[in-house]
Amino acid sequence: MKRSIKSVIQIAAVLTIASTALTFVDKQSVLAATHAKKTIKVGINSPSKVDQGVWELVKKNAAKDNLSIKLVTFTDFNQPNQALNEGNLDANAYQHYAFLKNWNKAHHATLTAVGETTLGPGRLYSDKYQSVKEIPTGATVAVANDPTNEARALFLLKAAGLVELKSGVASPTAKDVLSSSKVKIKELAADQTLASLHSVDAAVISATFVQAAHKDPNSAIYVWTANNKETHQWVNIIAAQKKDKNKWYIKALVKAYHQKNVGDYINKNEKGASIAAWKGAPKPEKATSDTK
Numbered sequence: 001m002k003r004s005i006k007s008v009i010q011i012a013a014v015l016t017i018a019s020t021a022l023t024f025v026d027k028q029s030v031l032a033a034t035h036a037k038k039t040i041k042v043g044i045n046s047p048s049k050v051d052q053g054v055w056e057l058v059k060k061n062a063a064k065d066n067l068s069i070k071l072v073t074f075t076d077f078n079q080p081n082q083a084l085n086e087g088n089l090d091a092n093a094y095q096h097y098a099f100l101k102n103w104n105k106a107h108h109a110t111l112t113a114v115g116e117t118t119l120g121p122g123r124l125y126s127d128k129y130q131s132v133k134e135i136p137t138g139a140t141v142a143v144a145n146d147p148t149n150e151a152r153a154l155f156l157l158k159a160a161g162l163v164e165l166k167s168g169v170a171s172p173t174a175k176d177v178l179s180s181s182k183v184k185i186k187e188l189a190a191d192q193t194l195a196s197l198h199s200v201d202a203a204v205i206s207a208t209f210v211q212a213a214h215k216d217p218n219s220a221i222y223v224w225t226a227n228n229k230e231t232h233q234w235v236n237i238i239a240a241q242k243k244d245k246n247k248w249y250i251k252a253l254v255k256a257y258h259q260k261n262v263g264d265y266i267n268k269n270e271k272g273a274s275i276a277a278w279k280g281a282p283k284p285e286k287a288t289s290d291t292k
Helices: 002-034 049-063 079-085 097-107 147-159 207-212 248-257 260-269
Strands: 038-045 067-074 091-096 112-116 122-125 140-144 184-188 202-204 222-224 236-240
Touching (some): 049 067, 067 248, 079 091, 079 097, 079 236, 091 248, 097 147, 122 147, 122 207, 147 184, 147 202, 147 222, 236 248
Parallel strands (some): 038 067, 038 091, 140 202
Antiparallel strands (some): 091 236, 112 236, 122 202, 122 222
16 A cells, blocks of 8 residues: 555656756747747947957857857948848847937937947047146047047047036037136047047047057057046947837847857957946956056
8 A cells, every 4th residue: 555655756856857857848849839939130330350259259148049140241331221120120229329329319210229330439639648647738549539539538628637628518620618727628530539649649549440550559658438427428239220229139139249158258358448338247357547
């Protein structure tokens, strides 16, 4: 009798385990069916070798969630958003919050940020001076003349103690620089700021042009790394159509980018030109400072 009871208990246990296993398999099957393999198109802008390495890691991470990423390369700063807005892309990753905000306003669009990627610290360069303290009163500093980059450059110069700005202006231009400022501002096309170093005292230059010219970003005389309420608008992002922001493949794309291996690769290989900037991203081993 005892043996019979024991046998019944053993059989019941086996059936329970089998039932649980089947339930797990069923759930996994449903999950797999829900997220069948999908290929998405992501727009990027003229990727550097480091960018290419970043996206190779993102692709491998995404594959674990049954997601395949096809990169579409553009050569200007308007086409990736236009293509996304028209539905020819599923997402893009090349701009910061400020650029997207201005683009949406100008094109009556509703593209939205779905995840953060990197932050390129603002940098001031000079061929004449070794530090900000050496820059004399009345010196001329070149800045890019497009709205988002000019505003960022002026905030950098304010942080460096070189200019004073009208209070309460979110996106200042040269017109908002007070006459009491230490230096004068020269507005130039962004792609001319690097070449201007031979004729001005200093220039705020985008990392895009610094990298293209193979100039060492660590040669900057001032580095502005602040990521606060004022400067957060310049954190780079992944963007998608508003209607797609909660789609599983968009979330999987962001998840794939926000992995430690991606952050570590960015911090190691960008050499300070950009740092991983999403919440919880690994910190660069060599911290940059606001002065040199």
